[in-house]
Amino acid sequence: MNTEKQFYVSPRATKIMRIFWKAAGADHYLLQQSTYGDQIKYVCLGGIIIATGVMAAIAGGYAFYTIFEPKGNAIDSFRTVSGIAGNYDQTHWPTALKALVFGLIWGLIIFNIDRFIVTSTGKGDGTEAITKKEFVGALPRLVMGAIIALTISKPVEIRMFKTEIDVALHEKQIQQQQSYKANIDSVFNGQISKKESQISPFLERLKQLNAIGDTLQGRINYEISHGGCSDKCQEFKQQFLKNDEAKNAIKNDPEYLAVKQQLDDLEKTRKQKLDESDKVAAGLDGLLERIKLAHEKAGWVISLFITLLFMTIELTPIFFKLMLIKSPYDYMEENVKELLKAQQGIEIKHNYYPEKEGIERDLVINHEVIRVLKEKIQILETQSELSATAIHSWKEKKKEDIAGNPENFIKEDQA
Template sequence: MERDFYKSPKPSKIMRFFWKAAGGDSYILERSTYSDQVKYMCLGGIIVATGLMAALAGGYAFYTIFEPRGSAIEADTVSWTTSLLSIIFGVFWGLMIFNLDRFIVSSTGTGDGTEAITWGELKGAIPRLLMGAIIALTISKPVEIRMFKSEIDAELHSAQMQKQQEYIASIDSLYAGRIQNEKEKISKWENEIQTKEERYVELENQLTKEMSGDAGPRGYGPEAKKIEQQMKRLDSEINIIKNKNTPLIEKSYQNIVKFEKNKQKDIDNAEVVASGLDGLLERIKLAHKIAGFWISLFITLLFLAIELTPIFFKLMLIKSPYDFLKQNTQELIIAEQGIYIQYNYHKDKNGQERDLIKHLESEKLLLEKKELLKAQEELTQYAISKYKEDMMKKIDDNPESFIKSES
């Protein structure tokens, strides 16, 4: 806009983009001072930067959650599918945060137009401040775990190794009891057979002594016959026990082999189980542990400052030509649309001042409709009266035509 006393600088495309990000009206800003243009460009720059950081933080958090699990310190192959999904989610998350920030900042007015932030202004901005604080927290935590990634990986690897050892120890303990139980069964069944066989050997030695004469007269006598009968009976018992216990022993040995295979399989899965510790929640916990309370608080406050600065900044802004031009444009649009506002017209029952708002165009239309209905009503009454006069005249001229007599 050309003026004799001041010429507004021509904005660049980048400046216009930042104006839109801050919710500024480019038509009015082009006619405002350079300081107004810079203010809204800076506001838009902060909002754009917040959206970019949110995109990076959201994408990194998504990849951390869904990346292939493994050792924390070993270089794993990059999952391109997860990376592509992370980029898509990061772009979506960044645009969503950008839009929320844009809404929060653009809906925050300039307060009372002074540099001081009064309690009334702060109270009105509390919902926007809470939304901004939540957004800042969602951005700060993924950035925090990325800042301390090396330290977190080391701590996480140590935790994974400890978890792996604990898991292997629990597997050893679980299968040791099962294997020991099968071994005890085998020992019991083998002892039954061994006891009978040892007794058979003793009887066999006794029979040999009887036949050789070492224990008395030599030859096959009554005592030798008795021992031989005991041996036959014991041999039958041994066969019965072997037929019963041998399948059970073989089954127990098969169970032991199966338990050993399952044990080794579970031990091989110990690394996979330990890799389950590599999650977003675990990394956030380790980040707090490594960084400590104060450093973690400082990072959070840093993002809170970035996120909430535009809101406080707008509350501290002194009314400038842009604000007055914007207000004037709004009043012109309102007047053009036939809307009349009388501010602080009356107080309600709570003592709060209310405005009187009249929609002149709608009131004009309603008045036209009302007068048209009134005119139509008068014309109808007049037509009815004329019709009545005409019919009365016809009756006076020929009353018999309106009366039907019964013959």
């Protein structure tokens, strides 16, 4: 009869749980043998990390879309995109697809940073209390987490208050447009007035000649209607032709033509600049301006609350790990690490020696490295001894050869 009984069987982990464990950087092999409490702790930890990555992807994609979407009036029902009128509320799909790709990449970046921050954060002293030393050690990770929380919270904030931001932005766009038009008018009106004063005498003379021409044409018509064109009618026609010649002389005057051309160019340039007022006002619709308006409309309290909310989500895993009480999983993990070190011949003597500043340091002894090093030293020493023996034997043999046949080693000079 088998009397051995397992007093506890670890729950079977689902595929979703293993994904969350992997996100939290936990060892799924050890967790499968650990308690249900340990399994749930790392599921929650991984869930927070994955959720942060998803939120970062959404926020990053929305920020990218806000920056690169076609600009226009903030509350107009229609805007023109590449010359084609379209509904403002409709999605601009080319930009949306780019934003989707960017959002996925950004989410993965934040996910990996978060995962590194959490997995590199130790468990402190194994108690619920967060000591000053633990907090100082985690401070760089807390700063990085706070920065990540800010990058996530701002795009979400401007999306939450989009309606209020659009109204306020529309008012600023109108003010920007009016201010731009006033500046353009102030720049061009002085130059146009100067050219108008130069061309005014020519225009006045043309006006007079036009009036004279109209009078002469009326008299000619009167004479023709009352008996045909008499001598007096011919005289009126001669005067009419001279009047036309005078008008043509003015119209072909080089000074008149030059001033008229300059005036036309100024009017054309002024009209082009005024037509750009919509584009200038639309340029105000940027991410930075929307963030400013979100702060103005929401107020610093609500804005701070949203930021703190995302900071809480982002920093919770770090504080969570510092507050964890050691559990069976932690002891099994430490056991595996010690076994691996022992298997590789690594010995650590904790607080073995103080450094110059008085801080206790661990002594790490790599026995496998020492063994290989000793073997290498012995091989080199043996090779050195063998080389010395070979050289000595070669020397003795050469001496015997010289003693037997010295003439083979000495050549006399012949005159």
